[in-house]
Amino acid sequence: xxxxxxxxxxxxxxxxxxxxxxxxxxxxxxxxxxxxxxxxxxxxxxxxxxxxxxxxxxxxxxxxxxxxxxxxxxxxxxxxxxxxxxxxxxxxxxxxxxxxxxxxxxxxxxxxxxxxxxxxxxxxxxxxxxxxxxxxxxxxxxxxxxxxxxxxxxxxxxxxxxxxxxxxxxxxxxxxxxxxxxxxxxxxxxxxxxxxxxxxxxxxxxxxxxxxxxxxxxxxxxxxxxxxxxxxxxxxxxxxxxxxxxxxxxxxxxxxxxxxxxxxxxxxxxxxxxxxxxxxxxxxxxxxxxxxxxxxxxxxxxxxxxxxxxxxxxxxxxxxxxxxxxxxxxxxxxxxxxxxxxxxxxxxxxxxxxxxxxxxxxxxxxxxxxxxxxxxxxxxxxxxxxxxxxxxxxxxxxxxxxxxxxxxxxxxxxxxxxxxxxxxxxxxxxxxxxxxxxxxxxxxxxxxxxxxxxxxxxxxxxxxxxxxxxxxxxxxxxxxxxxxxxxx
Amino acid sequence: xxxxxxxxxxxxxxxxxxxxxxxxxxxxxxxxxxxxxxxxxxxxxxxxxxxxxxxxxxxxxxxxxxxxxxxxxxxxxxxxxxxxxxxxxxxxxxxxxxxxxxxxxxxxxxxxxxxxxxxxxxxxxxxxxxxxxxxxxxxxxxxxxxxxxxxxxxxxxxxxxxxxxxxxxxxxxxxxxxxxxxxxxxxxxxxxxxxxxxxxxxxxxxxxxxxxxxxxxxxxxxxxxxxxxxxxxxxxxxxxxxxxxxxxxxxxxxxxxxxxxxxxxxxxxxxxxxxxxxxxxxxxxxxxxxxxxxxxxxxxxxxxxxxxxxxxxxxxxxxxxxxxxxxxxxxxxxxxxxxxxxxxxxxxxxxxxxxxxxxxxxxxxxxxxxxxxxxxxxxxxxxxxxxxxxxxxxxxxxxxxxxxxxxxxxxxxxxxxxxxxxxxxxxxxxxxxxxxxxxxxxxxxxxxxxxxxxxxxxxxxxxxxxxxxxxxxxxxxxxxxxxxxxxxxxxxxxxxxxx
Numbered sequence: 001x002x003x004x005x006x007x008x009x010x011x012x013x014x015x016x017x018x019x020x021x022x023x024x025x026x027x028x029x030x031x032x033x034x035x036x037x038x039x040x041x042x043x044x045x046x047x048x049x050x051x052x053x054x055x056x057x058x059x060x061x062x063x064x065x066x067x068x069x070x071x072x073x074x075x076x077x078x079x080x081x082x083x084x085x086x087x088x089x090x091x092x093x094x095x096x097x098x099x100x101x102x103x104x105x106x107x108x109x110x111x112x113x114x115x116x117x118x119x120x121x122x123x124x125x126x127x128x129x130x131x132x133x134x135x136x137x138x139x140x141x142x143x144x145x146x147x148x149x150x151x152x153x154x155x156x157x158x159x160x161x162x163x164x165x166x167x168x169x170x171x172x173x174x175x176x177x178x179x180x181x182x183x184x185x186x187x188x189x190x191x192x193x194x195x196x197x198x199x200x201x202x203x204x205x206x207x208x209x210x211x212x213x214x215x216x217x218x219x220x221x222x223x224x225x226x227x228x229x230x231x232x233x234x235x236x237x238x239x240x241x242x243x244x245x246x247x248x249x250x251x252x253x254x255x256x257x258x259x260x261x262x263x264x265x266x267x268x269x270x271x272x273x274x275x276x277x278x279x280x281x282x283x284x285x286x287x288x289x290x291x292x293x294x295x296x297x298x299x300x301x302x303x304x305x306x307x308x309x310x311x312x313x314x315x316x317x318x319x320x321x322x323x324x325x326x327x328x329x330x331x332x333x334x335x336x337x338x339x340x341x342x343x344x345x346x347x348x349x350x351x352x353x354x355x356x357x358x359x360x361x362x363x364x365x366x367x368x369x370x371x372x373x374x375x376x377x378x379x380x381x382x383x384x385x386x387x388x389x390x391x392x393x394x395x396x397x398x399x400x401x402x403x404x405x406x407x408x409x410x411x412x413x414x415x416x417x418x419x420x421x422x423x424x425x426x427x428x429x430x431x432x433x434x435x436x437x438x439x440x441x442x443x444x445x446x447x448x449x450x451x452x453x454x455x456x457x458x459x460x461x462x463x464x465x466x467x468x469x470x471x472x473x474x475x476x477x478x479x480x481x482x483x484x485x486x487x488x
Numbered sequence: 489x490x491x492x493x494x495x496x497x498x499x500x501x502x503x504x505x506x507x508x509x510x511x512x513x514x515x516x517x518x519x520x521x522x523x524x525x526x527x528x529x530x531x532x533x534x535x536x537x538x539x540x541x542x543x544x545x546x547x548x549x550x551x552x553x554x555x556x557x558x559x560x561x562x563x564x565x566x567x568x569x570x571x572x573x574x575x576x577x578x579x580x581x582x583x584x585x586x587x588x589x590x591x592x593x594x595x596x597x598x599x600x601x602x603x604x605x606x607x608x609x610x611x612x613x614x615x616x617x618x619x620x621x622x623x624x625x626x627x628x629x630x631x632x633x634x635x636x637x638x639x640x641x642x643x644x645x646x647x648x649x650x651x652x653x654x655x656x657x658x659x660x661x662x663x664x665x666x667x668x669x670x671x672x673x674x675x676x677x678x679x680x681x682x683x684x685x686x687x688x689x690x691x692x693x694x695x696x697x698x699x700x701x702x703x704x705x706x707x708x709x710x711x712x713x714x715x716x717x718x719x720x721x722x723x724x725x726x727x728x729x730x731x732x733x734x735x736x737x738x739x740x741x742x743x744x745x746x747x748x749x750x751x752x753x754x755x756x757x758x759x760x761x762x763x764x765x766x767x768x769x770x771x772x773x774x775x776x777x778x779x780x781x782x783x784x785x786x787x788x789x790x791x792x793x794x795x796x797x798x799x800x801x802x803x804x805x806x807x808x809x810x811x812x813x814x815x816x817x818x819x820x821x822x823x824x825x826x827x828x829x830x831x832x833x834x835x836x837x838x839x840x841x842x843x844x845x846x847x848x849x850x851x852x853x854x855x856x857x858x859x860x861x862x863x864x865x866x867x868x869x870x871x872x873x874x875x876x877x878x879x880x881x882x883x884x885x886x887x888x889x890x891x892x893x894x895x896x897x898x899x900x901x902x903x904x905x906x907x908x909x910x911x912x913x914x915x916x917x918x919x920x921x922x923x924x925x926x927x928x929x930x931x932x933x934x935x936x937x938x939x940x941x942x943x944x945x946x947x948x949x950x951x952x953x954x955x956x957x958x959x960x961x962x963x964x965x966x967x968x969x970x971x972x973x974x975x976x977x978x979x980x981x982x983x984x985x986x987x
Binding site: 326390391396412419426 | 624646647655
């Protein structure tokens with residue numbers, strides 16, 4: 001298949017994104033026509049998903065080793081496409097009256113999805129950097145989208161400043177790596193290390209390079225201690241953007257983390273596994289413990305997202321690709337991300353629905369939601385259960401696989417910290433349920449949910465339960481994606 | 489038998505729950521009648537199950553379907569002499585609780601009944617699961633409805649009690665999850681029967697011990713054993729009456745069941761090595777539980793702590809059997825101790841279920857559970873006094889009633905194997921008699937009549953209908969224990985034979 005065919009998902013997304021921006025410009029004064037822009041976005045995303053599924057099973061290297069089209073990349077393209085799709089559904093009514101720039105939002109969102117798909121395919125340091133920067137810049141604008149909202153501006157500035165520094169550090173690490181190995185291609189770097197061609201007096205640079213790369217990737221994923229931007233950015237951003245941020249950049253970050261560390265540094269696995277395990281434990285604990293105190297649901301979900309990044313990292317810290325067991329860690333990461341996508345975006349959709357209906361994001365205002373909107377309370381509860389990791393939900397499946405990976409490599413401490421954190425998290429997730437179901441409502445008015453939100457919420461909840469009750473196809477999807485990873 | 493009787497018993501309540509969900513919430517009578525009616529299906533089927541059960545053979549009514557082939561998880565269910573009586577007890581107490589609740593629950597009726605039916609599915613599911621992941625799924629599913637039942641329809645401190653119950657049980661559950669994964673990685677199977685046959689961690693005692701203690705934690709919290717019992721007083725006291733009945737009657741038995749189904753068959757070496765610890769905790773539960781009961785002035789809290797004490801007898805029987813693992817001469821005593829333990833599980837479910845119903849009855853009228861506030865009620869509510877007295881005597885283990893045989897068999901087995909522990913445990917029986925007769929019966933029913941209760945009404949028709957089946961079972965199993973002991977004995981001797 002020729003180059004264009006292999007890049008078809010990216011091309012579809014690029015055309016869609018640019019088309020939306022152009023149409024928005026063309027229809028700038030005809031608001032009626034601009035209502036169609038989300039549909040253009042959805043159509044483009046569906047097209048990209050179809051194109052990605054048609055490429056399944058391939059293993060090709062493009063552009064002289066800068067990009068790879070393999071099932072691992074396709075998995076993340078699917079994750080990006082699905083999450084963006086749900087976010088577009090959720091943002092239909094959100095911006096009405098809040099900003100005059102409605103159309104560009106969808107264009108930026110689709111372009112951010114494009115950045116994630118590029119990142120998932122990147123197998124060269126330069127390409128990684130470029131796609132990450134692309135994603136970052138799109139994200140900064142999306143976070144600061146509500147120009148009149150000081151919190152939105154604050155979140156965007158913090159995100160931007162933090163991101164700029166993180167990118168710089170990551171680039172410096174990449175330059176060190178280039179200096180040590182003489183190449184920016186991940187495959188070539190692996191070959192250089194394997195052949196022992198690195199001069200003995202330069203080998204010590206690898207560890208700092210690794211740490212700096214980790215800083216860059218950790219920033220994107222919001223791992224501790226690179227997470228400081230997340231709570232303010234998540235709280236200040238328009239809630240659909242928060243939903244997107246909680247999944248998309250994390251997926252991109254993990255895709256790149258796995259590729260770089262597995263491909264370029266297999267020789268140093270002993271070192272980085274320990275570091276990742278430590279970061280995972282700290283991330284989970286900090287995320288969960290600070291979430292306990294939150295009274296704003298967006299901020300609570302922000303800290304919970306930080307904690308979930310920690311759980312996902314357990315899977316990667318326990319990587320054991322040669323293990324005969326199915327629990328090789330990487331498919332745990334993928335499965336967790338897949339389930340997390342539906343669960344977390346779904347939770348944010350519920351928050352959007354509540355925010356649209358009542359204008360509030362305070363957890364205490366959720367009191368009595370079961371009377372005001374039983375459907376909203378019920379679906380949000382299922383999603384909270386999934387976040388806690390109670391079966392039979394997608395969240396349980398993800399946790400099951402990452403804990404199994406940790407046990408498989410006998411990282412008892414990591415598994416133990418993981419399960420203790422699950423219990424801590426249960427408290428603040430159930431706190432929301434407590435407000436929704438146990439406490440009386442302050443006012444008895446119904447909370448109306450728009451059809452688009454109801455559809456998005458329904459899809460998210462249904463798939464969350466589906467993955468939990470009938471996980472076999474999803475496990476196969478994740479396991480197949482990993483199988484073809486290590487080859488470039 | 490090709491009819492999947494176990495799956496039907498487990499999932500008909502789920503179907504009922506979904507139907508109730510779809511009913512309009514103002515049709516309360518319809519919801520109540522439908523729920524009770526549909527709960528008769530599992531009840532009748534569980535009786536059929538018991539009648540059809542063949543005591544000679546092992547696991548019966550098995551069904552196996554591939555669920556997640558990638559990780560060798562199957563939908564594998566079955567029942568043996570241990571689970572058949574417990575399944576019956578679950579269905580029986582659920583139907584009685586639904587019937588009782590239809591008269592006492594006035595707010596948010598639809599949600600109550602649909603949650604209760606979901607809970608029944610969770611409990612039955614645990615008793616029938618023979619695949620560890622399936623077991624875990626049902627175990628966790630059971631937590632959620634109970635959390636709501638306590639938190640919405642409970643007493644003044646219901647939110648605290650609900651979250652404490654949930655988190656406490658969750659800690660044990662997640663520890664068990666890690667052990668489940670470890671057993672799979674070691675034996676290659678999630679199937680409980682196969683894993684027990686292959687015996688996990690035979691080559692590594694330390695790893696086996698870690699798995700043992702992780703699973704022990706989960707079950708010990710549920711039983712509850714001292715020192716993991718502190719969630720129980722809050723949960724039992726704050727739960728609505730039917731919730732307390734199910735908590736004490738069934739949910740505690742899930743923990744004990746786990747010891748028989750999982751820990752004894754899979755980790756006999758470790759259990760034998762750690763039997764002294766288990767026995768000490770069991771004996772402390774018996775004696776300390778009884779002493780704390782005696783100190784209570786809140787009737788419901790007293791009965792809650794009495795559950796801790798009674799479950800201690802179950803654990804003493806299990807620990808005694810574990811002591812003698814590897815000692816073939818003690819086989820008879822082991823079997824008797826285990827029979828006693830399972831019998832105690834069953835009889836405690838009936839007796840304490842009845843006690844909580846009785847507490848509910850007096851609370852509905854008096855709106856207090858303070859023992860000091862009552863006095864001399866025997867003349868005012870003689871029917872209630874009669875039923876309460878029989879139940880109380882059953883609870884303290886009077887021969888002729890169901891509560892006797894469990895304790896008798898446990899001590900018969902334990903004295904032969906671990907006499908010191910048994911001797912200390914017997915003290916519990918004395919304390920039990922004390923708190924039942926002196927604290928409860930005397931303070932409530934005997935002595936001078938407290939004029940405050942001049943208007944107290946005796947038991948109504950539906951309350952009698954709720955209690956009489958339980959009392960009949962207390963007499964039936966008290967006078968004819970072979971009705972159940974033969975079934976249990978078949979399973980216990982088979983279990984011991986494989987150790």
